[in-house]
Amino acid sequence: MVLSKAVHSDDAALHCTFASRYVRAPLPRFKLPEESIPKEAAYQVINDELMLDGNPRLNLASFVNTWMEPECDKLMMAAVSKNYVDMDVYPVTTEFQDRCVNMIAHLFNAPIGTDETAMGVGTVGSSEAIMLAGLAFKRKWQNKRKAEGKPYDKPNIVTGANVQVCWEKFARYFEVELKEVKLKEGYYIMDPEKAVNMVDENTICVAAILGSTLTGEFEDVEKLNELLTQKNKEIGWDVPIHVDAASGGFIAPFLYKDLVWDFRLPLVKSINVSGHKYGLVYPGVGWVVWRSKEDLPDELIFHINYLGIDQPTFTLNFSKGSSQIIAQYYQFIRLGFEGYKDIMENCMGNAKVLREGIEQTGCFNIVSKEVGVPLVAFALKDSTKYTVYNISENLRQFGWIVPAYTMPADAQNIAVLRIVVREDFSRSIAERLLSDIQKVLGELEEHYEHVTKVIATQVDIQTGGAGTHKSEHEIEEGMIASWKKEVNRKKRSGVC
Numbered sequence: 001m002v003l004s005k006a007v008h009s010d011d012a013a014l015h016c017t018f019a020s021r022y023v024r025a026p027l028p029r030f031k032l033p034e035e036s037i038p039k040e041a042a043y044q045v046i047n048d049e050l051m052l053d054g055n056p057r058l059n060l061a062s063f064v065n066t067w068m069e070p071e072c073d074k075l076m077m078a079a080v081s082k083n084y085v086d087m088d089v090y091p092v093t094t095e096f097q098d099r100c101v102n103m104i105a106h107l108f109n110a111p112i113g114t115d116e117t118a119m120g121v122g123t124v125g126s127s128e129a130i131m132l133a134g135l136a137f138k139r140k141w142q143n144k145r146k147a148e149g150k151p152y153d154k155p156n157i158v159t160g161a162n163v164q165v166c167w168e169k170f171a172r173y174f175e176v177e178l179k180e181v182k183l184k185e186g187y188y189i190m191d192p193e194k195a196v197n198m199v200d201e202n203t204i205c206v207a208a209i210l211g212s213t214l215t216g217e218f219e220d221v222e223k224l225n226e227l228l229t230q231k232n233k234e235i236g237w238d239v240p241i242h243v244d245a246a247s248g249g250f251i252a253p254f255l256y257k258d259l260v261w262d263f264r265l266p267l268v269k270s271i272n273v274s275g276h277k278y279g280l281v282y283p284g285v286g287w288v289v290w291r292s293k294e295d296l297p298d299e300l301i302f303h304i305n306y307l308g309i310d311q312p313t314f315t316l317n318f319s320k321g322s323s324q325i326i327a328q329y330y331q332f333i334r335l336g337f338e339g340y341k342d343i344m345e346n347c348m349g350n351a352k353v354l355r356e357g358i359e360q361t362g363c364f365n366i367v368s369k370e371v372g373v374p375l376v377a378f379a380l381k382d383s384t385k386y387t388v389y390n391i392s393e394n395l396r397q398f399g400w401i402v403p404a405y406t407m408p409a410d411a412q413n414i415a416v417l418r419i420v421v422r423e424d425f426s427r428s429i430a431e432r433l434l435s436d437i438q439k440v441l442g443e444l445e446e447h448y449e450h451v452t453k454v455i456a457t458q459v460d461i462q463t464g465g466a467g468t469h470k471s472e473h474e475i476e477e478g479m480i481a482s483w484k485k486e487v488n489r490k491k492r493s494g495v496c
């Protein structure tokens with residue numbers, strides 16, 4: 001079974017463009033070709049097809065970094081054949097990972113003694129990091145329940161309904177119930193009070209998000225810590241907190257030093273962050289760090305020795321590339337604290353320009369907050385003429401990929417557009433995008449007027465012309481209903 005489906009054609013053969021200079025026969029699309037082809041032809045065929053992919057820099061749906069310096073590209077290419085898991089063969093790469101884990105743990109204020117090292121691991125992204133953190137919580141809770149002679153078959157995690165899909169994956173793959181705090185119109189993050197009310201004896205952790213995927217907003221981890229500490233004390237529990245800082249983990253420490261969200265809060269036992277988002281590395285690298293050794297049950301760590309020395313590992317996959325780890329280390333030593341701060345400040349400045357420009361159109365309500373991940377999420381003030389889906393679709397003609405989606409329960413009736421501001425999104429790009437948004441609004445307005453006239457003519461014909469007995473109100477209602485049908489025709493939803 002193929003799980004993804006992109007551009008589809010029934011034609012089972014690939015008819016190549018310039019590669020016909022090298023090969024005459026078409027290539028089979030779904031079967032391994034019988035014969036080899038020259039390397040120039042293989043390059044040409046693939047390069048030509050890839051032209052039809054979108055441009056990552058115009059993909060404003062994604063938080064993932066798209067650009068690194070050529071010096072780092074060079075280091076990454078040189079390491080592309082190194083399997084990260086062969087730690088005794090590549091001890092320097094392993095050492096780089098350890099340095100990165102320690103730098104992140106210090107950045108997140110982990111209580112590490114002077115002669116101690118931090119506990120954490122590099123992963124493929126925040127999703128794997130969250131799986132590992134979730135497994136650690138689940139195992140710790142199970143061990144405790146077993147020791148107390150209590151049932152341990154119904155673990156749950158309390159989150160907001162705004163969690164990224166990786167939490168739902170964790171819940172389903174590892175059989176943990178996800179107890180979601182519902183959102184409401186105008187409030188799109190987890191309410192700490194409601195979250196704590198949902199905690200019970202089977203709760204393995206409460207997961208808070210520093211930078212909600214949907215709006216970029218930071219959840220109030222400090223308040224959550226305070227309320228949960230109180231509840232734990234009252235009932236005699238020790239329910240911990242995980243912070244999903246996939247995006248916010250490389251923003252808050254540089255821009256909001258006084259915001260207390262990390263290991264300064266005693267109940268925060270683990271934090272994940274995506275190296276490939278605001279960590280400024282190409283995709284796939286993420287990190288998970290634990291507060292201390294006690295928070296990661298030893299039985300989850302595998303010790304392998306057949307490749308040479310004893311190698312402790314806690315990952316879902318065995319083999320993986322080394323380049324991203326090296327690239328993360330490059331960014332850390334290249335940029336330092338001040339370099340990251342400058343980049344994040346610049347992103348925030350560009351997000352502000354964008355937010356103000358969008359507000360000035362007069363057509364939108366801004367849903368994202370000024371403090372948070374540099375992004376702008378905005379909803380139409382009036383969706384009767386056209387929807388955010390129409391805007392998203394029309395922006396495609398200029399090459400922009402701007403996702404439109406509805407909020408999760410109980411705010412499903414709110415549909416928004418979201419533009420993520422990354423390092424590669426300059427002020428001039430912001431200005432160009434604003435001008436294209438204006439053009440799209442103009443086009444949609446014109447289209448609305450045109451369709452309204454056509455519908456009015458049809459209604460007129462159906463009701464027998466000017467001498468009709470239908471009231472003005474009835475005619476207007478008929479027109480709005482027809483227009484709504486037109487607007488909703490291509491409604492889609494989706495967000496990464």
Ligand SMILES: Cc1ncc(COP(=O)(O)O)c(C=O)c1O
Pocket residue numbers: 063124125126127128164166209211212213244246247274286496
């Ligand atoms: C809050 C949050 N958590 C987790 C993830 C998953 O991260 P990754 O793509 O690094 O696996 C995302 C991705 O956007 C996210 O926004």
